Amino acid sequence: MRYEYEIQKIDYLSGKSTGIYSVRLRGEKLDLLEIFFQENEGEYEDEVESLLVQLEFIGRNGLRRGYFKENEGELNDGVCALFDTPDKKLRLYFINNGNVNLVFGGGGPKPKSIRAYQKDPKLAREASILKQISKDLVQRIKDKDIYYCNDNRDLAGDLKNYEDDDDN
Amino acid sequence: MMTTTDNNQSTAGRRILRNVSSAKRNRIELNMTISARLDDLMKKFDLSTEQLGTKVGVEFETVDCWLSGTHVFTTDELSDIATALKCSPKDLMSLATPIVELSWIVHNVVNQEVLFLASSQSRSTEGGSDQVKTYSTTKLISGYQPN
Numbered sequence: 001m002r003y004e005y006e007i008q009k010i011d012y013l014s015g016k017s018t019g020i021y022s023v024r025l026r027g028e029k030l031d032l033l034e035i036f037f038q039e040n041e042g043e044y045e046d047e048v049e050s051l052l053v054q055l056e057f058i059g060r061n062g063l064r065r066g067y068f069k070e071n072e073g074e075l076n077d078g079v080c081a082l083f084d085t086p087d088k089k090l091r092l093y094f095i096n097n098g099n100v101n102l103v104f105g106g107g108g109p110k111p112k113s114i115r116a117y118q119k120d121p122k123l124a125r126e127a128s129i130l131k132q133i134s135k136d137l138v139q140r141i142k143d144k145d146i147y148y149c150n151d152n153r154d155l156a157g158d159l160k161n162y163e164d165d166d167d168n
Numbered sequence: 169m170m171t172t173t174d175n176n177q178s179t180a181g182r183r184i185l186r187n188v189s190s191a192k193r194n195r196i197e198l199n200m201t202i203s204a205r206l207d208d209l210m211k212k213f214d215l216s217t218e219q220l221g222t223k224v225g226v227e228f229e230t231v232d233c234w235l236s237g238t239h240v241f242t243t244d245e246l247s248d249i250a251t252a253l254k255c256s257p258k259d260l261m262s263l264a265t266p267i268v269e270l271s272w273i274v275h276n277v278v279n280q281e282v283l284f285l286a287s288s289q290s291r292s293t294e295g296g297s298d299q300v301k302t303y304s305t306t307k308l309i310s311g312y313q314p315n
Contacts, residue, residue: 010181012179012181012182030179033181034179034180034181037180037181037184038180041180041184045184048184049185049188050192050196052181052185053185053188053192053193053196053197054196054200054237056185057197057200061200061201061204061263064200064203064204064207064235064237065207066203066207066232066235066236066237067200067203067236085199085238086238088238
């Protein structure tokens with residue numbers, strides 16, 4: 001399935017070290033990161049709080065190699081995962097662009113009975129959205145439709161992959 | 169063209185973040201700070217997780233856990249890590265402390281006063297990226313005025 005989306009900066013989490021972005025799917029009012037918070041704040045309030053504090057810290061002080069897991073799905077699929085502390089009940093997927101620009105999608109809890117995220121439909125969908133965007137970004141940066149600025153922390157250019165004509 | 173989602177100030181993420189208790193925020197940030205600091209020091213000394221593990225006397229998986237940003241450090245761990253990296257435990261707890269390399273030290277004993285002159289290249293890791301600053305520092309013991 002081909003997703004249509006717009007990449008948007010999350011200002012309240014972005015900081016002097018890292019630009020934090022998320023993805024708004026066409027037809028949706030909210031970006032995937034915000035949807036993730038709303039979906040999980042009821043049952044996983046502590047975990048969502050933990051992730052938000054981590055994101056704010058990363059925005060100010062930078063992303064470090066140990067904070068996240070790479071290749072969350074397949075090798076080199078471009079999708080990384082951030083976990084809440086300390087119990088890792090929730091995973092939040094993102095694309096890591098050089099540790100200074102991060103594009104977050106959604107995520108969710110991974111049931112202990114499941115070994116791979118592909119077995120969970122919700123997690124599989126969230127990861128597949130970001131896999132597509134990761135590939136798109138590589139190509140669109142090559143084509144110069146999108147470019148980095150502000151010491152590579154920010155993305156600029158055409159951050160939508162669809163025309164505005166029928167935008168909701 | 170950059171677009172942002174902050175037109176709506178009352179997003180759930182912003183609201184939840186605002187309501188996190190200071191205690192919880194401090195705990196998480198301290199653990200992440202120590203991890204980041206450890207990461208910086210390992211890069212500075214070109215140490216792998218295995219090498220640091222050997223120095224401290226733990227398995228490399230333990231070092232990976234330290235670097236995760238989620239580990240709750242004990243005082244014993246901080247002490248052992250600081251000993252291995254030849255720094256003080258408090259150096260592990262702040263990203264603002266510069267990592268100073270002393271390129272030369274001159275000892276001059278004058279009238280039983282000891283003066284240390286150090287020319288140093290300071291690497292600040294604040295902000296997660298290395299910023300090299302070069303400056304001259306003089307540690308005043310007594311009666312010496314730096315230029």
